Amino acid sequence: MTIPDAPAAPGERLTMDALLDVDDLVVRFATPNGDHTAVRGVSFSVAAGERLGIVGESGSGKSVTAQAVMRLLGPAATVESGAVRFEGRDVLAFPRDELRRWRGAQAAMVFQDPLSSLNPLVRIGRQVTETLREHLGMDRGAAAVRAAELLAEVGIPDAAARLRDYPMTFSGGMRQRVAVAIAVSCSPRLLIADEPTTALDVTVQAQVLDLMDRMTAELGTAVILISHDLGVVSTFCDRVLVMYGGRVVESGTTEEIVGAPRHPYTRALLGSIPAMTGPLPRRLPSIPGSPPQAGARPPGCSFASRCPLAEDVCHEIEPLMKDGVACHVATAAGERP
Numbered sequence: 001m002t003i004p005d006a007p008a009a010p011g012e013r014l015t016m017d018a019l020l021d022v023d024d025l026v027v028r029f030a031t032p033n034g035d036h037t038a039v040r041g042v043s044f045s046v047a048a049g050e051r052l053g054i055v056g057e058s059g060s061g062k063s064v065t066a067q068a069v070m071r072l073l074g075p076a077a078t079v080e081s082g083a084v085r086f087e088g089r090d091v092l093a094f095p096r097d098e099l100r101r102w103r104g105a106q107a108a109m110v111f112q113d114p115l116s117s118l119n120p121l122v123r124i125g126r127q128v129t130e131t132l133r134e135h136l137g138m139d140r141g142a143a144a145v146r147a148a149e150l151l152a153e154v155g156i157p158d159a160a161a162r163l164r165d166y167p168m169t170f171s172g173g174m175r176q177r178v179a180v181a182i183a184v185s186c187s188p189r190l191l192i193a194d195e196p197t198t199a200l201d202v203t204v205q206a207q208v209l210d211l212m213d214r215m216t217a218e219l220g221t222a223v224i225l226i227s228h229d230l231g232v233v234s235t236f237c238d239r240v241l242v243m244y245g246g247r248v249v250e251s252g253t254t255e256e257i258v259g260a261p262r263h264p265y266t267r268a269l270l271g272s273i274p275a276m277t278g279p280l281p282r283r284l285p286s287i288p289g290s291p292p293q294a295g296a297r298p299p300g301c302s303f304a305s306r307c308p309l310a311e312d313v314c315h316e317i318e319p320l321m322k323d324g325v326a327c328h329v330a331t332a333a334g335e336r337p
């Protein structure tokens with residue numbers, strides 16, 4: 001699949017190939033209370049070097065989508081249908097060996113809590129060198145030198161000495177720096193960061209984002225940033241997907257989504273903040289009501305029961321995605337709410 005590029009002069013290429021292509025992804029969970037569908041037909045593409053933000057309230061399916069792309073879903077989840085293609089290759093069909101080579105070397109992930117990706121019982125140095133040795137084939141000595149360089153690059157003071165320390169001796173912000181260092185150590189083409197700064201205080205959040213910005217810009221890495229923080233997404237990302245009830249309800253450039261949101265849900269998330277002026281809220285404003293449980297979604301649009309603009313049709317027929325928005329009553333493109 002190809003994504004339309006910016007208008008190009010005659011003779012220039014008009015499209016760029018997608019690095020990652022997610023097509024109609026459906027993920028189901030089997031639970032003691034029955035099965036439910038957490039991700040319902042999610043499609044998107046990310047081009048090389050592009051930064052895509054995914055926003056939405058808790059439970060909208062952001063993390064499950066990311067985990068499905070990385071093949072990190074737990075045993076209760078199954079990809080029921082859909083495709084994940086990386087440079088045209090079918091990620092969902094990768095055999096175990098190929099998956100191991102792909103993860104780390106070409107696609108890496110940073111989690112909200114780096115303690116979930118760092119092994120608390122293994123010294124930091126070993127965790128960084130293992131990745132370098134496995135994916136880049138470095139010998140022990142070269143990997144140790146590179147590991148110290150990487151930790152210094154992400155701003156860990158006294159990096160060479162800190163290689164001998166365990167994760168618990170690092171602060172939350174420093175651990176997240178280590179996680180970013182490991183994630184970018186093999187120059188991945190794609191980095192997925194799932195709420196990478198949510199657990200950190202505001203100053204440290206900004207430092208970690210600056211770091212991710214610098215490291216990925218230098219490498220030309222495509223980034224998928226999952227965040228509750230619209231301020232972060234609007235400064236960091238080129239395009240935004242808005243998820244609700246396991247679906248993408250609106251997608252567009254950051255300017256379109258923040259400056260002229262069309263779906264009533266996106267508009268509610270943004271509150272009454274005028275287009276691209278003033279700081280955006282650090283947290284999504286709370287919208288009256290709560291999303292329906294994945295196992296008990298009513299017919300029609302999942303947002304209808306909370307939507308001030310809902311009409312009869314919204315409670316009966318689930319709207320399809322059309323021109324970047326899945327809504328029966330969405331504001332037309334370009335028209336400001």
Ligand SMILES: Nc1ncnc2c1ncn2[C@@H]1O[C@H](COP(=O)(O)OP(=O)(O)OP(=O)(O)O)[C@@H](O)[C@H]1O
Pocket residue numbers: 029031036038056057058059060061062063064065074076294295
């Ligand atoms: N381990 C699990 N077992 C059963 N259902 C799950 C499990 N993990 C996620 N789900 C289902 O998937 C839905 C989407 O979860 P997901 O973690 O992707 O949401 P999210 O948008 O990332 O929210 P948050 O911002 O809180 O991380 C949940 O509402 C839940 O129904």
